[in-house]
Amino acid sequence: MPLHTIPPQTADEEILNNLLQEGIDRKRGEEQLFSKYAYFIQQAMHKYSFQEEDAFTIYADTIISAIPKIVDGSFQRRSSLKTWLYQIFHNKCVDLVRKNATNKRSVNRTTSISDIFLNLADSARSVVQEMMDRTDRDLIKQRLNEIGENCRQILSQWAEGFSDKEIAATLEYKTADVVKTSRLRCLDKLRQLYKVNTK
Amino acid sequence: MDNLDYMDSYFNSEASLAKKVEFEKKIAEDPAFAEELAFYLSVKQLAREQSEEKKKRFKELYEQYKQEGHSTRQITLVRKFWPYLAAAAIIAGIFFGMHVFFKPASPQQLADKYVQEHFQTLGVTMGDKEDSLQAGLRWYNEGRLNEALVQFESIANRDASSFEAKKYLGIVYLRLEQYDKAISCFLQLEKYTQLYANPGKLYLALTLLKRNQPGDKQQAKDLLQQVLQFDLEGKETAKQLLNKW
Numbered sequence: 001m002p003l004h005t006i007p008p009q010t011a012d013e014e015i016l017n018n019l020l021q022e023g024i025d026r027k028r029g030e031e032q033l034f035s036k037y038a039y040f041i042q043q044a045m046h047k048y049s050f051q052e053e054d055a056f057t058i059y060a061d062t063i064i065s066a067i068p069k070i071v072d073g074s075f076q077r078r079s080s081l082k083t084w085l086y087q088i089f090h091n092k093c094v095d096l097v098r099k100n101a102t103n104k105r106s107v108n109r110t111t112s113i114s115d116i117f118l119n120l121a122d123s124a125r126s127v128v129q130e131m132m133d134r135t136d137r138d139l140i141k142q143r144l145n146e147i148g149e150n151c152r153q154i155l156s157q158w159a160e161g162f163s164d165k166e167i168a169a170t171l172e173y174k175t176a177d178v179v180k181t182s183r184l185r186c187l188d189k190l191r192q193l194y195k196v197n198t199k
Numbered sequence: 200m201d202n203l204d205y206m207d208s209y210f211n212s213e214a215s216l217a218k219k220v221e222f223e224k225k226i227a228e229d230p231a232f233a234e235e236l237a238f239y240l241s242v243k244q245l246a247r248e249q250s251e252e253k254k255k256r257f258k259e260l261y262e263q264y265k266q267e268g269h270s271t272r273q274i275t276l277v278r279k280f281w282p283y284l285a286a287a288a289i290i291a292g293i294f295f296g297m298h299v300f301f302k303p304a305s306p307q308q309l310a311d312k313y314v315q316e317h318f319q320t321l322g323v324t325m326g327d328k329e330d331s332l333q334a335g336l337r338w339y340n341e342g343r344l345n346e347a348l349v350q351f352e353s354i355a356n357r358d359a360s361s362f363e364a365k366k367y368l369g370i371v372y373l374r375l376e377q378y379d380k381a382i383s384c385f386l387q388l389e390k391y392t393q394l395y396a397n398p399g400k401l402y403l404a405l406t407l408l409k410r411n412q413p414g415d416k417q418q419a420k421d422l423l424q425q426v427l428q429f430d431l432e433g434k435e436t437a438k439q440l441l442n443k444w
Contacts, residue, residue: 034257038264060257064250124223131237132244140238140245152246159246163211184203191238 010036012081019070026071034063037082040089048093058096062089064156065170068149095169136194143193151186158183202235306416306440310408313436318370332363339371347371362391369402378410400426401433404440420444 010032018029040062044055066085069075075084120128144152150171157167164176164183173179209222226233320340323333335350348371354364369384385406389399404422407415426437 030253031256031260034260035264038261041261056258056261057254060254063257064253119219120226121223124226127226127233128237128240131234132241135237135241137241137245140241141249144242144246144249155242155246156250159243160250180207184207187203187239187242190242191235194238 012036016070016081019067030063030067033066033081033085034060037063037085037089040086044089044093048097050093050096054096058092059089061170062092065153068153071149092170095166140190140194143190146193147186147190150182151189154179154183155186155190202232203239206236206239306419306443307408307411309440309443310405313405314373314409318374321367321370332361332367335364335367339367344371344374348375362388362394362397365391366398366402369406373402373406373409376409378406381406382410396432398432400431401436404437408440 015029015032015036018025018032021029038059041052041055041059044050044058045052048055050058062085066075066088075081079087144155147155153171154167157170158164162170164179167173167179167183168176171179173182209218226236321336323336323340331350331354335347335354338344338350339347348368351364351368351371354361355368358364365384365388369381369388372378372381372384382403385399385403388397389403391397391399400422404419404426407419407422420441423437423441425431426433427441431437
């Protein structure tokens with residue numbers, strides 16, 4: 001069945017089984033999971049008066065953060081998949097409501113790559129850019145898929161600009177410091193893996 | 200790891216000019232550091248691209264989800280108008296209930312009611328001696344309709360002038376839902392014009408309403424109007440029935 005024609009109502013068990021597989025089955029599981037509970041988006045729009053884009057982003061983040069937990073067994077099926085997902089989604093919604101209320105939205109976002117480059121002197125920028133151009137992007141992508149779900153997830157959130165504090169809240173780490181330590185370890189691990197192939 | 204920590208701290212805090220100069224100097228003078236920084240930034244860029252790719256895929260799925268009839272607009276519209284829809288449903292329910300439970304009785308329903316109230320039992324003459332008509336009435340009141348029927352039929356055949364036998368025979372036929380025979384009896388009863396009180400026309404109208412064949416209703420109406428017009432037996436009942444027309 002082509003991925004784009006997946007019916008939204010797939011049994012949770014099938015979705016979970018697909019997510020525990022690799023490759024195309026995992027991808028199918030991700031899309032099944034997304035489609036099945038996509039109505040959360042409308043609920044959030046109604047309940048919290050969110051814009052559709054915001055509600056979508058929260059829902060997509062929910063699914064993205066839920067997938068590694070399902071894969072690594074953190075989701076222990078003590079509640080239904082729907083209840084568990086909704087709890088994550090609800091927490092994210094409340095976070096956004098708080099941010100909107102206190103007008104702190106995006107304050108905690110870390111510096112983007114373009115900002116980093118703009119802040120560097122021309123000479124330093126060209127050195128770094130040249131080295132980045134020589135980086136084997138495909139190999140990094142491949143290694144990113146090999147470092148484990150937790151690392152991939154934490155790096156993904158970091159890359160999207162979330163602060164360690166926000167990542168801690170989303171991925172249920174105890175503190176932002178734990179996130180930072182884990183994130184740097186993941187980067188180091190990734191680098192070691194990368195270096196093995198580039199030597 | 201130390202370099203990563205250093206980079207991370209540099210990017211995640213407001214760097215002073217001195218720190219910035221130091222950082223740039225390290226890039227220029229330490230190729231290993233520059234390389235590590237390039238890796239750090241490349242990972243950040245690629246991880247972001249991957250995440251955005253996944254979100255883009257989800258976005259496409261979401262658009263498809265909406266197109267498949269899970270339209271946001273549709274849902275929000277329903278929610279927006281939900282109080283009005285609920286109110287409309289309640290009002291419709293009330294009207295439906297009134298229509299079903301408080302609907303004005305039709306002439307047929309009134310005819311049913313009349314038969315129920317007036318023909319359930321018939322008046323018996325009190326006396327020491329019971330004649331055949333009284334025996335028929337007693338059986339009728341005991342619910343032995345077939346025996347009463349035989350009795351009244353026998354009297355009517357024996358004595359053509361017995362308008363009471365005709366009347367009771369017609370009533371038994373009406374109770375037994377043998378409307379054609381009841382009509383025949385009441386037509387004959389109607390002809391007893393010398394009677395002070397002849398309910399023939401009223402009973403005939405009631406039987407026609409009960410039979411309810413094409414034309415019966417109109418015929419019953421005509422009969423009831425005659426009852427009213429000529430001030431016949433059952434005038435009040437005729438008036439009530441005509442009011443429901």
